[in-house]
Amino acid sequence: MAVENSQSTSEPRQENVVENATRRDSVIDHSKVRVNVAEAARLDRSSRFPVLLGFTLAIIWLLEGTLLGDIASFKFDFPDFLGSQEYLTFGRVRPAHLNAMVYGWASTAMFAVSLWMMPRLCRTPLQWPGLATGGIIVWNIGVYIGIVLLMAGVTDGLEWLEMDNTMADPLLVIGAAMVGASIWKTLAARNVDHLYVSVWYVAASYPWLAIIFIAGNLPIYEGVESAAINWFYGHNALGLWLTTINLGLIYYLLPKIVGRPIYSYWLSLIGFWGLALFYSLNGMHHLIGGPMPSWMIATSITASILMVIPVVAVGINQHMTIAGRFGAMRYSPALTFLVLSAMAYTAVSLQGILTALVNVNRVTHFTHWTIAHSHLGVYMFVTMSLFGGIYYILPRLIGREWPSANMIRAHFLLVGLGMVIYVVTLGGGGVMQGLRMLDPSLPFQASVEAAKPWLLTRSFAAVLISIGHVIFAAHALMLVLRGRSSVPEDPPFFFVRPVLVRNDGTTHQP
Amino acid sequence: MTRAIILFFGAMATLLFALVVLIILPNAMMSNVEAPPDLKPYTQEELLGRQVYIDNGCVYCHSQQVRDPAFTTDVARGWGSRPSVPADYVFDKPHLLGTMRTGPDLINVGVRLPDAQWHLLHLYQPRALVPWSIMPPYPFLFEHKEAAAPDDTILTIPEAYAPESGVVVVTDEARALVAYLLALKRDYPVSAQAPTPPEGETGEGEGATK
Numbered sequence: 001m002a003v004e005n006s007q008s009t010s011e012p013r014q015e016n017v018v019e020n021a022t023r024r025d026s027v028i029d030h031s032k033v034r035v036n037v038a039e040a041a042r043l044d045r046s047s048r049f050p051v052l053l054g055f056t057l058a059i060i061w062l063l064e065g066t067l068l069g070d071i072a073s074f075k076f077d078f079p080d081f082l083g084s085q086e087y088l089t090f091g092r093v094r095p096a097h098l099n100a101m102v103y104g105w106a107s108t109a110m111f112a113v114s115l116w117m118m119p120r121l122c123r124t125p126l127q128w129p130g131l132a133t134g135g136i137i138v139w140n141i142g143v144y145i146g147i148v149l150l151m152a153g154v155t156d157g158l159e160w161l162e163m164d165n166t167m168a169d170p171l172l173v174i175g176a177a178m179v180g181a182s183i184w185k186t187l188a189a190r191n192v193d194h195l196y197v198s199v200w201y202v203a204a205s206y207p208w209l210a211i212i213f214i215a216g217n218l219p220i221y222e223g224v225e226s227a228a229i230n231w232f233y234g235h236n237a238l239g240l241w242l243t244t245i246n247l248g249l250i251y252y253l254l255p256k257i258v259g260r261p262i263y264s265y266w267l268s269l270i271g272f273w274g275l276a277l278f279y280s281l282n283g284m285h286h287l288i289g290g291p292m293p294s295w296m297i298a299t300s301i302t303a304s305i306l307m308v309i310p311v312v313a314v315g316i317n318q319h320m321t322i323a324g325r326f327g328a329m330r331y332s333p334a335l336t337f338l339v340l341s342a343m344a345y346t347a348v349s350l351q352g353i354l355t356a357l358v359n360v361n362r363v364t365h366f367t368h369w370t371i372a373h374s375h376l377g378v379y380m381f382v383t384m385s386l387f388g389g390i391y392y393i394l395p396r397l398i399g400r401e402w403p404s405a406n407m408i409r410a411h412f413l414l415v416g417l418g419m420v421i422y423v424v425t426l427g428g429g430g431v432m433q434g435l436r437m438l439d440p441s442l443p444f445q446a447s448v449e450a451a452k453p454w455l456l457t458r459s460f461a462a463v464l465i466s467i468g469h470v471i472f473a474a475h476a477l478m479l480v481l482r483g484r485s486s487v488p489e490d491p492p493f494f495f496v497r498p499v500l501v502r503n504d505g506t507t508h509q510p
Numbered sequence: 511m512t513r514a515i516i517l518f519f520g521a522m523a524t525l526l527f528a529l530v531v532l533i534i535l536p537n538a539m540m541s542n543v544e545a546p547p548d549l550k551p552y553t554q555e556e557l558l559g560r561q562v563y564i565d566n567g568c569v570y571c572h573s574q575q576v577r578d579p580a581f582t583t584d585v586a587r588g589w590g591s592r593p594s595v596p597a598d599y600v601f602d603k604p605h606l607l608g609t610m611r612t613g614p615d616l617i618n619v620g621v622r623l624p625d626a627q628w629h630l631l632h633l634y635q636p637r638a639l640v641p642w643s644i645m646p647p648y649p650f651l652f653e654h655k656e657a658a659a660p661d662d663t664i665l666t667i668p669e670a671y672a673p674e675s676g677v678v679v680v681t682d683e684a685r686a687l688v689a690y691l692l693a694l695k696r697d698y699p700v701s702a703q704a705p706t707p708p709e710g711e712t713g714e715g716e717g718a719t720k
Contacts, residue, residue: 028646075646076612076644079636079637079643079644079647080637080647081645083647083648083649084649084650085645086650088647089566089567089648089650090567090570091566091567091568091569091570091571091646091647092565092566092567092570093684094567094570095567095570132619152686153565153566154565155564155565157564157568157604157606158604158605159569159570159609174644186515188514188515193512194511194512195511195512195513195514195517199517200511200517200521203514203518204517204518204521205516207518207521207522207592208521208525211522211525211529215533217527221537221603221604222542222599222600222602222603222606222607223540223543223596223600223601223605224596224603224604225533225536225537225540226602226604227599227605227607228532228533228536228537228652229533230604230605231530232528232533236525236528240525269511273520273524275526276520276521276524276525277527277711279529280524280525280528280529281528281531281532283531283532286609287607288577288580289575289577289578289581289593289606290575290577290594290607291575291593291594291595291596291598291599292536292596293536293539293540294597296536299531300532317559320701330640350553354631358581359581362577362581365577365609366573366608366609366610366611367610367611368612370609372574384560390556392639392665437611438582439583440583440586440587444587447611448612448642448643448644449642450691451612452644455644470614472659507602
């Protein structure tokens with residue numbers, strides 16, 4: 001994977017000092033981070049157990065969360081569905097779905113992904129792997145306790161922070177701290193000078209998560225202060241945890257799969273520090289028009305608009321890294337998922353900025369638009385990125401290729417199509433709902449009736465996505481159970497060759 | 511970047527900055543918000559009802575806030591006589607401002623719908639009263655008995671939704687929840703602190719009193 005020569009294939013361009021420095025930074029420093037196949041395999045072995053455990057638990061959570069989401073969705077269409085079951089009432093199933101997906105599926109998979117990336121990026125075996133394994137177990141026990149209690153009617157009552165803060169939350173803090181300790185210990189033991197952009201995102205995410213999670217769960221807030229901390233946490237859980245780990249994963253795998261360094265080191269810097277500075281101030285845009293001091297909301301709206309800087313920086317950086325190499329998506333399912341995910345990050349961020357504008361928010365606030373938006377973020381961006389990561393990582397850890405290209409295609413088409421239907425129809429339905437709610441001459445009934453057809457299309461989309469998840473989980477199971485003897489001669493996805501760069505360093509145009 | 515220490519302290523600094531701006535400063539500024547004289551603390555029963563409201567996730571479909579009439583029609587829709595202010599929530603822990611209006615806002619539901627019998631039946635089966643409603647029913651807040659005990663409150667249910675035999679009796683939880691809903695009345699004037707920002711959200715409000 002000789003990357004240095006890729007420079008010679010790019011079009012002639014205006015060179016200047018900054019440009020040279022930029023290229024030198026990204027090319028030379030990356031070469032120190034890059035590892036050969038044998039070394040990568042050795043580093044992968046160091047993190048193998050916790051990563052496999054994390055993925056296993058995450059995929060189980062994915063199925064459980066999907067089921068909860070389906071139940072919640074069908075309750076909109078058939079409100080009496082499971083109506084007499086206290087523990088399956090909508091107001092418990094919905095937060096159970098959110099917590100299962102965010103803390104069960106996404107966070108557990110993100111632990112695994114970050115534990116896999118750090119040894120490679122730091123060029124050192126994973127430190128304290130036992131601690132990381134323990135952390136994943138403790139975290140998962142915490143999430144199970146939290147969700148069971150939630151469905152039994154024990155909740156802290158704050159969105160995104162529902163899990164009980166005496167029984168479940170301490171386990172979550174301890175679990176994440178154990179994984180984080182392993183991450184930071186690995187960083188401290190690194191054998192590279194330069195920290196690649198993925199390291200910034202992954203390493204920073206753990207202390208960020210610890211601070212926001214502890215701050216969010218302190219039982220000291222009352223009245224509107226409780227709303228402020230609620231959305232400070234809720235937004236940062238997305239921005240400084242779900243987003244950052246997955247951006248780190250995309251930043252690592254995109255260049256790796258297409259065999260080309262990141263386009264610009266400086267854009268990476270702007271993207272990272274811009275996100276850290278602005279995203280953390282966004283939370284109050286969930287309370288536009290609410291009983292908060294208006295300067296707080298104005299601060300968050302301003303910071304939301306400023307998010308355009310890091311978002312566009314990351315978008316350009318990732319797009320320019322892969323521009324001209326999109327054809328590699330034919331050979332790498334991981335790349336296909338990751339590219340879609342990277343595009344969804346730009347899309348969801350721009351949509352979020354739009355939604356934070358008062359004249360848009362007056363329509364869309366309190367409607368299903370918000371639900372469509374959050375699924376564009378947590379699914380199309382975060383979950384797609386994790387699918388891509390799993391498709392890339394699992395074969396390397398297990399030592400076998402995915403058994404079926406068709407199952408991957410079916411998975412991609414079902415979840416991709418399902419999510420497009422979900423976001424487009426429910427987002428549009430939310431606008432119609434909001435416009436009717438904003439017209440005081442119409443009864444409230446009009447807003448409910450306007451949303452009903454789109455809630456039904458959402459349930460249809462949910463079924464498609466659920467089938468995709470079952471196929472994905474079954475495929476992962478087949479991969480694990482399959483015998484070693486069946487490794488194909490020419491694996492279709494295992495080591496995707498860079499499209500334009502040969503192993504001996506020469507390049508060729510396809 | 512080559513230094514992990516810069517990464518760590520830089521990342522912490524940005525987050526702590528946001529924590530100070532959005533949480534710590536406002537906490538200090540709003541610590542002197544006092545309850546309006548007309549706002550009574552919740553009774554024991556209302557607090558129990560509030561817990562039932564929380565445990566069953568009513569907040570996922572119902573907000574509890576009247577937004578500024580400068581750019582919304584919450585007041586025109588009859589959800590309140592004035593926009594909500596921080597003082598309306600001094601007894602709320604945790605807050606239940608909400609982010610969805612799949613159902614209507616409830617901060618003044620006690621003013622709008624003061625009939626406890628209506629609420630009880632509506633909780634038991636919303637479609638018995640509102641045919642187009644998509645609200646879930648809450649039969650588990652009621653008890654189905656063959657015969658009522660002397661001190662039971664029997665719920666009168668239209669035939670289409672009534673059980674085939676026996677009676678439906680109101681539990682303490684349902685009664686408490688309705689008591690809480692009826693206590694949701696934030697229609698008293700907040701004269702001195704009336705917020706009327708001239709230019710909607712972007713106007714410079716009087717921080718703590720908005």
